[in-house]
Amino acid sequence: MNILYFLIGCSVLVALVFLGAFFWALKTGQHDDVYTPSVRILFDDEVKNDINEKSDKNHISD
Amino acid sequence: MSNPTVTQSSVCYHCGDKLPAVKLNYDEKDFCCVGCQSVYQILSENNMCNYYAYNDTPGQRIKDDGHFEYLDEPTIIAQLINYKDKDNSIVTFYIPAIHCSSCIWLLEHLYKINPAIFSSRIDFLKREVTISYKHDKVSLRQVVEVLNQIGYEPLISLQDVVKEKGNSVNKQLIWKIAIAGFCMGNVMLFSFPEYFGLSALEKQFQDLFAWLNLAFCIPVTFYCAKEYFTSAYASLKQKYINLDTPLALIIAVLFIRTAISTIFNDGPGFGDTLTGLVFLLLMGKWVKQRTYHHISFDRDYRSYFPIAITTLKDNREKPVAISEIVVGDRLLIRNGELVPADAILMKGDAWLDMSFVTGEAEPQQKVLGEIVYAGGRQMGEAIELEVVKPASQSYLTGLWNKEFYKTDFKKRNFNDSIAKYFSIGVFVVAFVSTGYWLWMGDNAKAWSAFTAVVIVACPCVLALSTPFTLSAILSVFDKKGFYVKNTDAVEQLADLDTVVFDKTGTLTSTHHSEITFEGNLTPGEKLLVASLLYNSSHPLSRQVLKALNPSKIYSIAKYNEVVGKGIMGVVNGRMIYAGSKRGLPFEIAAAQDKENGGVHIMIDEVYKGCFSVEQQWREGIEPLISHLNEDYDLKVLSGDTNKDEPQLKKIFKPSTSMLFNQSPVQKLDEIKALQARNKKVMMLGDGLNDAGALKQANFGIAITDNINNFTPGCDAIMSGSSLGLLPNFIQLSKDGLTTIKISFAIATSYNLIGVYYAVQGTLYPLVAAILMPISTITIISFTSLATRYFARKNGLRS
Incomplete structure (x- = not known):
């Protein structure tokens, strides 16, 4: 059962990694604005669509 | 979403206002005014019509062109921008007009209009946009002008809202x-x-x-x-x-x-x-x-003042930051601009709208050499002033400089008042049980009994039930358009006995006004007047035009607009004048006894009458007042004249005291006098003229029709439509305090069980570890259920 000593160490370490990840997210301002990104992600990117269409047409003409 | 390309709609494609009978048509879409059409033109030229795809009629009606010359001044730019390096600058603006996803889309695609604005990010809840731009390709002024063109004018004030709120969380x-x-x-x-x-x-x-x-x-x-x-x-x-x-x-x-x-x-x-x-x-x-991101409760005169003003030096206009104005400077105040410092009128015809400072609805005329106080808004031609006091020492600013606000009038909250007795009780029990075990000669038990009592008697529930209950109440309030500053303020709300009302803007609404016409106009003449008004963008002209709702519009000749006075022109060969009384081309006997305000009409040198805009009482005022009369002393403090006193007497009890022509300082003093008589005062007001009173009152509520408009510093902001619910809000806050007291009783009973074991020195850690979470869970679920119940009982929740 001595393996438990090692496993406990691992579990604390993993938990610390998550805590660190949370602090990183907090520091880089990922919690500052919790609403706008949810809207932003739904916008279509027209510019890219244009390029896709053109490249599709090129394929057809080729 | 309905198909946005429908052309047979009765609303403006851009702003969604009802279309007037005569509408503009461009690109098969209808617009209500030139402003809306020009925004559409800009967007369609830049291939940005997606703006209209995400929401129907997302636009804002454009106000007049602003003057942004001051944004070319390096000192002012340095105050505004967050960051600057060799090529790029970053600036954050507060834009009140942001309201929907289309706004986010448009403002985040500014690079399509001007590629030098290479990045813009919106924080929707705070209504802020952070813009990064290449400052050698586009100036800050140009950035702001782009925003202004598309209807998103940033609010740039002396108190930079953006920077002040940085550390809210x-x-x-x-x-x-x-x-x-x-x-x-x-x-x-x-x-x-x-x-x-x-x-x-x-x-x-x-x-x-x-x-x-x-x-x-x-x-x-x-x-x-x-x-x-x-x-x-x-x-x-x-x-x-x-x-x-x-x-x-x-x-x-x-x-x-x-x-x-x-x-x-x-x-x-x-x-x-x-x-x-x-x-x-x-x-x-x-x-x-936790507080509201998007509302600022601590605004003072600085957020009402612009950041810069035009000064005249050697006959040349130069924008100067307000803080740098010194005594003796010559200021140029244009129509609609604010006088930033106490000054002497040197040139021009000054008609100052002091309504925000004094509450008086009528603009005041000033003669040359007279002193003009800060806070007035010029209505009319540009005037020149010489500064006699710097902005920070003006009469208006003095309201905020007084040190004696909010002394001991605020009630100590329930927690702090009970903490003392609680602590003493815990110490007594702990020392008595320790002493008992020491007397019995059991030292180990004495130590364990002492610690156990202290642990078990934890006032953690007390520290939790208050914030949880009150913040649940806050969220009930804010769904109904009542935004309270913080949880402490909710406790104040429950403990009041006097309610003081301001009149203009508080009891009356600035938005819903009724246009009445005194005089005689034939339908044909109405069309003539409408044709004249159609050319003006003045808000009054638009209101009257809307009321007239003409079926057709004649073309007009010799149109002339005298800013702040009126408009005239020749329609169908007849000379029409519309405007204020003092702007009438002739002295008219029939108009002598009329008030100056409103839109006076003359056709071919014959006085026809006057369209007057009557402020309407807010909806639900009468039931509100009769309800409040039961439990509270009511009082009216108005900065306006007593012309509405008879009407007010009908609404209020005859014994209600009403004071008119009150200056801001008099209002403040009146609140203090009430407090000196041990009254706990709630003040409801709207403008800067109430700011002192709102701040001094035990609970100050600023009433506004648009939450994003300027409101003076206060404890709570209420949207005008929710005013009728005020008694329900007060009742809910009282019920909230009852909930806190009940949860305190529950917690005490838990503690007594724990103490029973603790004094015997037999508290096992496991018991403590279980008792504490159980009592916490009970309390938190009790408070949230009780708040829901009370909210429903008070009609604040369906």
Whole structure:
């Protein structure tokens, strides 16, 4: 059962990694604005669509 | 979403206002005015019509072109921008017009209009946009002009709203919560085997678990809970006990007991209770600190003032920051601009709208050489002023400089008032039981009884029930358009006996006004008037035009607009004049007894009458007043003349005291006089003229028709349509305090059970570890259920 000593160490370490990840997210301002990104992600990117269409047409003409 | 390309709609494609009979048509779409059409043109030229795809009619009607010359001044630019390097600048603006997803889309695609604005990010809830641009390709002024062109004029005021609000959420508290939560989780994990009893195999780990728990308790005690110790120390120094004092004692006792039992290896410690307690306490603190992102409660005159004003030096216009204005400067104030400092009128015809400062509806005329006070808005031609006092020392600013606001009038909250008795009770029980066991000669039991009593009697519920109840009430309020500053303010709301009303803008609405015409106009003449008004963008002209709702519009010749006075022109060969009385081309006997305001009409030198705009009482005023009359002393303080007194008398009780022509300082003094008579005063007002009174009152409510408009500093902001619910709001806050008291009784009964075991010195850590969360869960679920129940009872929740 001595393996438990090692496993406990691992579990604390993993938990610390998550805590660190949370602090990183907090520091880089990922919690500052919790609403706008949810809207932003739904916008279509027209510019890219244009390029896709053109490249599709090129394929057809080729 | 309906198909946005429908052309047969009756609303403007851009702003969604009802179309007038004569509409503009462009690109097969209808627009209500030139402004809306020009925004559409800009967007369609830049291939940005997606703006209209995400929402129907997302636009805002454009106001007049602003003057942004001051944004070319390097000193002002330096004040505004957040960051600047060799090529790029970053600036954050507060834009009140942001309201829907189309706004986000448009403002984040500014690069399509001008590629030098290479990035723009919106924070929707704060209504802020952060713009990065190449400052050698586009100036700050051009950036703002682009925003203005598309209908999103940023609000740039002396008190930069953006920077003041930077630290609204206490990040350090979140760090502490995270660490406490992390430690709590791990400690629970390692305490779990103990809860179920250790098998022989697990016994070998007991030591390790105990030491690990102690290790997790160290950051929780010395970092997360540090504030409780400093606060307790500070309050003891002042010979006063606050709620943090017993909490600090408990945390200390828990930590010392855990450390001792770990080091001497005698049984499990209280690590789980300690970490859990600190975590919950911090959560309560966080709930209490949460406020609204998008509303500022601490605005003063500075957010009403512009950041810069035009000065005249050697006959040349030069924009200067308000803070740099010195005595003797010549100021140029254009139509609609604000006088930023007390000054003497040197040139021009000054008609100042002082309504925001004094509450008086009629503009005042000033003669040359007369002193003009800061805060007035010029209506008419540009005037020149010479500054006699810098902006920071003006009459208006004086309202904020007074030091004597809010002395001891605010009630101490329930928590702090009970903390003293609570602490004394705990100490008495703890020392008596310790003394008993010492007298019995059982030293070990004496120590364990002392610590156990202190642990069990934890006022953690007291520290939690208040923030949880009150913040639940806050969220009920804010769904109904009543935004209270913080949870402490809710407690103040429950404890009032006098309600003071302002009149203009508070009892009356600035938005819903009725246009009445006194005089005679034939339908044909109405069309002539409408044709004239159609050419003006003045808000009054638009209102009257809307009321006339003409079927057709004639073309007009010799149109002339005298800013601030009126308009005239020749329609169908007849000379029409519309405007204020003082602007009438001739002295007209028939108009002598009329008030100056309103739109006076003359056709071919014959006075026809006047369209007057009557302010309407807000809806639901009468039931509100009769309801409040039962429990409260009411009072009216108005800055306006007493012309509405008869009408007010009908609404209020005849005995209600009403004071008119009150200056801002008189209003403030009146509130103070009431407080000196031990009255607890609620003040409802709207403008800068009420600012002093709102600040001094025990509970100041600013009424506004648009939450994003300027409101003076106050305890709560209420949207005008919710005014009728005021008695319900007050009742709910009272019920909230009842809830807190009941939950305190529940917690006390839990504590008594715990103390029964504690005084006998037989409190096992497991019991403490279970008792505390159970009582916490009971209390939090009780408070949230009770709040829901009371909200429904008061009609604030369906």
